[in-house]
Amino acid sequence: MALPIAATPKLGVADTRIFLKRVERDLNKPVKRVSASKIAEASKFVKEYFENRQKQNY
Amino acid sequence: MKIDRNKIIDENQGFVLDKVDDFSIFRSFTCGDDDLNEFIHKDAETHKTELLAETYVLRLQEIDSPIAFCSLCNDTIQLSPDARKKILPEKKQYRYHPAVKIARLGVHEDFHGKEIGSYLIELIKNFFMIDNRTGCRFVTVDAYNTEKVLNFYKKNHFQFLNQKDAKKDTRAMYFDLKRLKKKLDSE
Numbered sequence: 347m348a349l350p351i352a353a354t355p356k357l358g359v360a361d362t363r364i365f366l367k368r369v370e371r372d373l374n375k376p377v378k379r380v381s382a383s384k385i386a387e388a389s390k391f392v393k394e395y396f397e398n399r400q401k402q403n404y
Numbered sequence: 405m406k407i408d409r410n411k412i413i414d415e416n417q418g419f420v421l422d423k424v425d426d427f428s429i430f431r432s433f434t435c436g437d438d439d440l441n442e443f444i445h446k447d448a449e450t451h452k453t454e455l456l457a458e459t460y461v462l463r464l465q466e467i468d469s470p471i472a473f474c475s476l477c478n479d480t481i482q483l484s485p486d487a488r489k490k491i492l493p494e495k496k497q498y499r500y501h502p503a504v505k506i507a508r509l510g511v512h513e514d515f516h517g518k519e520i521g522s523y524l525i526e527l528i529k530n531f532f533m534i535d536n537r538t539g540c541r542f543v544t545v546d547a548y549n550t551e552k553v554l555n556f557y558k559k560n561h562f563q564f565l566n567q568k569d570a571k572k573d574t575r576a577m578y579f580d581l582k583r584l585k586k587k588l589d590s591e
Contacts, residue, residue, distance in 0.1 A: 351546075354578075356484070357483050357565065359487040375583065376587070377561055388515070388523065396464070396469055
């Protein structure tokens, strides 16, 4: 059996303070996303991978 | 990108994130990790049957073979009531913040290093922020406590919930969906 899924542990007083401060502080920090070109590259790679595998199976 | 209840279709890139009903699609799937492989081969279906977690498969639109998977379940971030009174006395503050937990996430081993894991994380974030049926503020994960896995989640803007689990097998991490909402609102 794989590891069970655990609930996220409750935060104590000190950790709650740190957590809330951090959430507020980070709200305006930029969020980088995976570039469209990287995803397109991955899509092309995966497509070719499955096409090659199909050819090998024939 | 089209998002509905059970599916995300990225028509530009040709990917689909789809809820799994038939787990036999994972028969020859391997992601190079024993725990993840065991979960997807043996446990994921039971978790679905018991309504504990739903599994989603990332695949190409025209090919059913799995590229990656994630299993998701409900979660909360619970705060200490004492601390919240001291920090935010004038604001309405809840003790329980709704979250979605990434119970498992695995990428087929032949597709490692292609940013597919990060892309899947982005799809999950979008799934629980755009037209979500209920409120969901955070994405949580118990990340394997290895440099590679922790760096992966850090790169995707997850942060440690606390330092208490620094020496345990897994580390609780979170991402605040409001950060992404702010970004999308400003675009």
